[in-house]
Amino acid sequence: MKKSKFALMLMSALLMSCAGAENPTEANIKKLIEPRLGDNVKVDSVKETPYAGLYEIRIGDEIRYTDKTATYLMVGHIFNLKTTEDLTQARIDDINKIKFSDLPLELALKTVKGNGKRVIAVFEDPNCGYCKRFRKQTLNEMDNVTVYTFMYNILSEDSFTKSKNIWCSADRNKAWDDWMVGNKAAPAAPAGCVAPNDKVLALGQKLRINGTPAIFFADGSRVPGAIDAKTLESKLSAIKQ
Numbered sequence: 532m533k534k535s536k537f538a539l540m541l542m543s544a545l546l547m548s549c550a551g552a553e554n555p556t557e558a559n560i561k562k563l564i565e566p567r568l569g570d571n572v573k574v575d576s577v578k579e580t581p582y583a584g585l586y587e588i589r590i591g592d593e594i595r596y597t598d599k600t601a602t603y604l605m606v607g608h609i610f611n612l613k614t615t616e617d618l619t620q621a622r623i624d625d626i627n628k629i630k631f632s633d634l635p636l637e638l639a640l641k642t643v644k645g646n647g648k649r650v651i652a653v654f655e656d657p658n659c660g661y662c663k664r665f666r667k668q669t670l671n672e673m674d675n676v677t678v679y680t681f682m683y684n685i686l687s688e689d690s691f692t693k694s695k696n697i698w699c700s701a702d703r704n705k706a707w708d709d710w711m712v713g714n715k716a717a718p719a720a721p722a723g724c725v726a727p728n729d730k731v732l733a734l735g736q737k738l739r740i741n742g743t744p745a746i747f748f749a750d751g752s753r754v755p756g757a758i759d760a761k762t763l764e765s766k767l768s769a770i771k772q
Contacts, residue, residue: 560586563601582609582618592627592739594619628751629738636679638727638734640703645675649767652747654683654735657693657710659743665757666711672760676767680707683735683743684728691728693717699724 561577568574568590578587580596585605588595596605608619634652655662670678682697684690693710699720700706709715720726735745746754746763750770758766 557586560597560599560601561588564588564597564604567601568604582611585609587622589626592623594622594626624752627739627753629747629753631747631749631751634679634747635730635734638731639679639681640707642678642680642704643676644673644678647675647677649676649770650679650749651676651763651767652679652681654681654731654740654743654745654747655711656683656686656690656743657697658686658690661757662744663711665744666708669758669760669763671712673763681731681734682707682726682728683731683740683745685732685735685743694728695724695726696720698726698728 557577557579561574564577565572565574572590574588574590576587576589577597578589580587584599585596586599588597588604596609597603608617610617631650631652636652639652653662653665655666682690682694684694693716696717696719697703697706697710700717706717710717738745740755742755744757746758748754748766748770752770754766
């Protein structure tokens, strides 16, 4: 990657006065910049960075930057040209970490392969083509792993029905694999069976999961989207279980 690409950041003037913003604290910067970003935009935090005199603005899981007077907004990733590290992505990865032990695993399907010592949690929609490919190709090649699958229904109303039927099957794991790998639908859920669909949906929204599959690791890190077996194996091998 060329240095020009590393250095690229989009900058736009906010075109507003900055009276009273001399030597602002992080709290004052937040007070200044939040109304300038538009209606209904909530700044979660402002943090001084150790580089270029910039202040990090966090909005959900997005990172922006401003100067100490909150005059300019910088949109894009910042790279360390000496190490080629993507500083912005590293920060995004950090704020997106979870505490794996806090996941309500009783709401998930559990599959153990081999000794099961390595652990991941995957959020999947039964109508997600990428999820099916991830399960057919990547997970099929993995060994010595425990997979907790949260059926996260975000693609259609039909997803809720399919997930409920699978959850209410006599063998949930088999029913899930039958559908995701073999395209064999589970029988209709018996009357009175309650699936954790709403709880899983609320959990996924709390974790800001916007697409499936979403993979979480024992160290709390996450990977959005399907990855191949080599990438997954490399990630698992780097984590102390």
